[in-house]
Amino acid sequence: MAKTWSNWSGSLKFTPGKLMEPQNEDDLLSNVRLALENKKKIRVLGAGHSSSPLVVTKDVLLSLKHFTDVGNVNKEDSTAWIGTGLTVKEGGSKLLEHDLSFHNTGDVDIQCVSGAISTGTHGTGIKLKNLSSMLTGCRMICADGNVREFTEEKDGKDFFDALRVSMGSFGIMTSMKLRLLPAFKLERKEWCTHADNCMEHLDELIEQNRNFDFYWYPRNDLVKLRILNEPGRGSQELDYARLDEEKTGWAIDVLPKERDLKFDEMEYALPLHAGPECFMMIRNKMKAKFRQNVAWRVLYRTIQADDFYLSPCHGRDTVTISLHQNVGLPFMEFFREIEPVFRDFDGRPHWGKKHTLQSGEISSLYPRWNDFLELRKEMDPEEVFLNDHLKQQIFNI
Numbered sequence: 001m002a003k004t005w006s007n008w009s010g011s012l013k014f015t016p017g018k019l020m021e022p023q024n025e026d027d028l029l030s031n032v033r034l035a036l037e038n039k040k041k042i043r044v045l046g047a048g049h050s051s052s053p054l055v056v057t058k059d060v061l062l063s064l065k066h067f068t069d070v071g072n073v074n075k076e077d078s079t080a081w082i083g084t085g086l087t088v089k090e091g092g093s094k095l096l097e098h099d100l101s102f103h104n105t106g107d108v109d110i111q112c113v114s115g116a117i118s119t120g121t122h123g124t125g126i127k128l129k130n131l132s133s134m135l136t137g138c139r140m141i142c143a144d145g146n147v148r149e150f151t152e153e154k155d156g157k158d159f160f161d162a163l164r165v166s167m168g169s170f171g172i173m174t175s176m177k178l179r180l181l182p183a184f185k186l187e188r189k190e191w192c193t194h195a196d197n198c199m200e201h202l203d204e205l206i207e208q209n210r211n212f213d214f215y216w217y218p219r220n221d222l223v224k225l226r227i228l229n230e231p232g233r234g235s236q237e238l239d240y241a242r243l244d245e246e247k248t249g250w251a252i253d254v255l256p257k258e259r260d261l262k263f264d265e266m267e268y269a270l271p272l273h274a275g276p277e278c279f280m281m282i283r284n285k286m287k288a289k290f291r292q293n294v295a296w297r298v299l300y301r302t303i304q305a306d307d308f309y310l311s312p313c314h315g316r317d318t319v320t321i322s323l324h325q326n327v328g329l330p331f332m333e334f335f336r337e338i339e340p341v342f343r344d345f346d347g348r349p350h351w352g353k354k355h356t357l358q359s360g361e362i363s364s365l366y367p368r369w370n371d372f373l374e375l376r377k378e379m380d381p382e383e384v385f386l387n388d389h390l391k392q393q394i395f396n397i
């Protein structure tokens, strides 16, 4: 019996039947085949940062932390194959040695690239797609226990649009081919101002900057504007805000932030145009009811639309709004009270964060839902790679 496993925030705890940490693909294959013979289910783990029960299992929990190679780097078309055990930080540093870079990162770099891709993890920037958009190929252990290599050229855009955000339900990816950019530098500027100033200038802040987001602090109604651009570009002076922090460096060093304090989080993706109204409703609700017990900020970001079947940004330029509460403090009453506001604006929950939606409610938000389910079934008819959460709450199969 394996030890109790816990996610990053500690809000999920369970004991898997077995925790596997194979050293290489042969080791992995023999373990997977044994699990299949014994009719065990398998959930593959990234860095364990999701706080929805995506990896909870009483059978086999699989970590690919030893799969960290970077190879087949092609600088001509800015692609590379990377091992799925690499975190965003590790992968970003290794790629920089080859003068290549991710186009964006989330707010932190501690997730695995594979985990980030599998849940549609995103940063901010209205002309930037989420991290799943980088995936153009992968090597995968499939449900029959065999290894197959998939590429977008060979297997088609539709297959990849389903695979990109599939939460480990298609198979075990051991390496991924990523679409990257030549390495580039960014200048980060962080400004402090009142929330009203931010809302007045919101459209121009989003349009004029490569990466823009803001944090709203419920206790004092101030915001932190976070603006990143190639050095010298975008909004340089803001006469309604105070410059608090400046940093320039390689994108992979400047995009993510360090996080010392742990938190739980709910995040929804909304149509871009609905963002300001939704935020104002949340702001009012939090000021009226939760100002005293929620010190953590609310984060507002934008992302470009994509075609990925289960991407929260599917078919629409997107605003995401996320709520946070410090670890150890009650969060569910707060999240549950705000959640209906997101839903009123056709919000789609982040797959890796807290939400209470059930399959019937979720499926109506995704036009390619049934196409996804059909492909998933072809890939894994015996449901080897599903757990109760995916089977019951999400897919209803």
Ligand SMILES: Cc1cc2nc3c(=O)[nH]c(=O)nc-3n(C[C@H](O)[C@H](O)[C@H](O)COP(=O)(O)OP(=O)(O)OC[C@H]3O[C@@H](n4cnc5c(N)ncnc54)[C@H](O)[C@@H]3O)c2cc1C
Pocket (backbone or CB within 6 Å): 008, 009, 043, 044, 045, 046, 047, 048, 049, 050, 051, 054, 055, 064, 084, 105, 106, 107, 108, 110, 111, 112, 113, 114, 115, 116, 117, 118, 119, 120, 121, 122, 123, 166, 167, 168, 169, 171, 172, 173, 174, 259, 350, 351, 352, 353
């Ligand atoms: C501090 C913190 C900051 C965050 N910031 C952001 C942010 O800025 N933007 C954002 O969108 N999200 C953010 N998140 C959410 C986070 O990015 C997602 O939950 C992400 O999926 C976590 O990645 P992970 O490597 O920990 O994967 P896990 O949580 O371990 O797994 C996530 C999913 O990926 C699948 N998976 C992992 N590896 C493989 C593989 N090799 N093959 C097949 N499937 C695989 C798993 O089965 C699972 O379904 C944040 C989370 C935390 C804790």
